[in-house]
Amino acid sequence: MKKTLLIFITALCFCAFVNKANAQLGNALKKAGDAVKKEAPTQTTQPSQSKTSDASTGSATAATVNTGATFYVCVTNGAGSRTADGSKEKPFKDLQAAIDAAPSGSTIRISEGNYLGKMDQGFIIIKDKYLTLEGGWNAGFTQRDHVKYRTMIQPGEAQIGTSGSHSMLNIDYKFNAPAVSLQGLMIIDGIFFDGGEITPYFRPIPEDPRTGTPPGVETGQTIEPGASMQGLELRPGSIADRRGIHGYFQGKLIIRNCVFANCYNYGVQLENHGGNWEIYNNIFVSNRMAGIEVRGHGSIPEDKTSLKFHNNTVLFTWTRTKLMEDMGYGFRYMTRMNYDVYDNIFGCNYYGALDRTRFDSDLKRDKIRETNAYNNLFFANTMGDICLPSGGGKWNFQFAKNFEEVEQLTKYEGNREVNTTEAKSLADAINTPYLQGFLTLTKTEKSQFDENSAMNTYRAAHGMNKQGTETVRVSMWGNRYPIADIDKLWGLIAGKGAQR
Numbered sequence: 158m159k160k161t162l163l164i165f166i167t168a169l170c171f172c173a174f175v176n177k178a179n180a181q182l183g184n185a186l187k188k189a190g191d192a193v194k195k196e197a198p199t200q201t202t203q204p205s206q207s208k209t210s211d212a213s214t215g216s217a218t219a220a221t222v223n224t225g226a227t228f229y230v231c232v233t234n235g236a237g238s239r240t241a242d243g244s245k246e247k248p249f250k251d252l253q254a255a256i257d258a259a260p261s262g263s264t265i266r267i268s269e270g271n272y273l274g275k276m277d278q279g280f281i282i283i284k285d286k287y288l289t290l291e292g293g294w295n296a297g298f299t300q301r302d303h304v305k306y307r308t309m310i311q312p313g314e315a316q317i318g319t320s321g322s323h324s325m326l327n328i329d330y331k332f333n334a335p336a337v338s339l340q341g342l343m344i345i346d347g348i349f350f351d352g353g354e355i356t357p358y359f360r361p362i363p364e365d366p367r368t369g370t371p372p373g374v375e376t377g378q379t380i381e382p383g384a385s386m387q388g389l390e391l392r393p394g395s396i397a398d399r400r401g402i403h404g405y406f407q408g409k410l411i412i413r414n415c416v417f418a419n420c421y422n423y424g425v426q427l428e429n430h431g432g433n434w435e436i437y438n439n440i441f442v443s444n445r446m447a448g449i450e451v452r453g454h455g456s457i458p459e460d461k462t463s464l465k466f467h468n469n470t471v472l473f474t475w476t477r478t479k480l481m482e483d484m485g486y487g488f489r490y491m492t493r494m495n496y497d498v499y500d501n502i503f504g505c506n507y508y509g510a511l512d513r514t515r516f517d518s519d520l521k522r523d524k525i526r527e528t529n530a531y532n533n534l535f536f537a538n539t540m541g542d543i544c545l546p547s548g549g550g551k552w553n554f555q556f557a558k559n560f561e562e563v564e565q566l567t568k569y570e571g572n573r574e575v576n577t578t579e580a581k582s583l584a585d586a587i588n589t590p591y592l593q594g595f596l597t598l599t600k601t602e603k604s605q606f607d608e609n610s611a612m613n614t615y616r617a618a619h620g621m622n623k624q625g626t627e628t629v630r631v632s633m634w635g636n637r638y639p640i641a642d643i644d645k646l647w648g649l650i651a652g653k654g655a656q657r
Contacts, residue, residue, distance in 0.1 A: 417440070542560075
């Protein structure tokens with residue numbers, strides 16, 4: 158006789174959270190109703206002249222530039238590497254060709270379009286060079302606006318068989334050279350990294366709970382490794398360790414004015430082999446595992462291995478699996494480097510906006526590591542605004558109001574949940590079906606065991622353990638965020654998050 162051992166339904170309704178920010182955001186959504194969402198007015202920036210433009214906030218550091226040669230890339234008007242010379246008049250068509258041709262210290266200006274690497278294989282590699290990649294130029298290189306003239310690395314279905322497990326941009330520079338090399342400069346500026354055209358999703362069928370599709374969301378949930386429901390897949394897809402940017406670097410690294418969307422594994426995952434880095438004025442939305450994870454290598458002291466992460470907007474980071482038992486962090490503090498995290502917006506990150514659970518096995522190194530979080534805004538982060546170790550076997554999740562008590566933070570002032578006005582601005586800008594789907598997310602788990610089934614009878618006859626079945630369904634998990642709505646996420650709150 159079939160016995161049901163366990164049936165339970167866990168409803169995760171964020172609007173009912175005690176957390177003040179979630180309540181405010183839910184009220185703002187309710188008031189907004191079906192009103193037309195506001196769009197930010199179109200703006201343009203002036204074209205760069207002799208140095209890289211710094212289209213960010215007043216709190217950013219002064220622009221730093223590579224002073225070598227300048228190369229140009231245009232996917233629509235460029236030519237192959239045999240006939241192009243990289244000049245404005247004869248630009249390369251392929252970004253990888255320009256990277257390979259440019260000496261270390263060069264700047265590469267990239268016009269709008271989608272760049273898929275050598276022979277459209279689906280990935281870009283920078284190896285053993287210091288370069289500036291400057292996206293957001295129009296085809297004639299007379300104007301630069303990283304929102305209006307979108308420079309993309311967006312592999313699609315055609316790249317499933319050629320991209321392998323490469324990330325969209327791979328950085329390989331890890332010489333562990335003397336400290337003088339820490340002055341070498343890499344800038345990634347104004348590039349849109351999107352994995353939404355190659356990540357596998359279920360077709361959007363809201364009436365079929367197996368697909369995990371809230372009404373109005375453009376895809377079903379991400380397909381997990383090993384999962385298959387024939388006929389329900391949106392496309393064949395490619396389940397791989399694909400990130401927006403991945404790799405190893407030594408020197409000064411700046412990532413700014415970029416978008417990291419729908420990445421199957423991490424928006425940015427890097428290892429710092431020595432250098433003071435800065436990542437600012439970027440949007441991270443609907444990435445799996447973590448929005449950003451940067452770890453230290455340990456070959457250089459902590460005071461020369463640091464990261465400033467500021468004025469970024471980090472939304473909808475999803476857990477490792479639909480079981481939702483781990484990962485899903487907006488930002489991760491790792492080991493063997495110092496971190497300053499400030500003036501960011503963190504919202505709707507499932508397992509916590511910040512992860513501060515990692516400790517160095519070398520306790521002396523761990524004690525000198527400084528981790529800061531100050532002047533950040535938070536809203537609707539499911540488990541909490543920061544995830545901490547508890548010593549009791551479970552994680553300790555805390556919201557911004559308690560950051561003063563977090564011993565792991567050296568600087569902690571000014572963190573808070575969004576207020577009602579800010580919540581309304583966010584609700585107007587964020588894709589409404591996606592946000593509502595997240596705020597009303599449900600998970601259903603059903604376990605069954607039939608000890609007298611034909612399979613269990615056979616297993617018992619051979620001295621094997623009997624087995625049951627378990628079904629887990631979620632109403633939403635890792636669904637693709639619509640590209641058309643990402644532009645509305647710039648400049649939501651003055652001085653906080655990514656600015657237009």
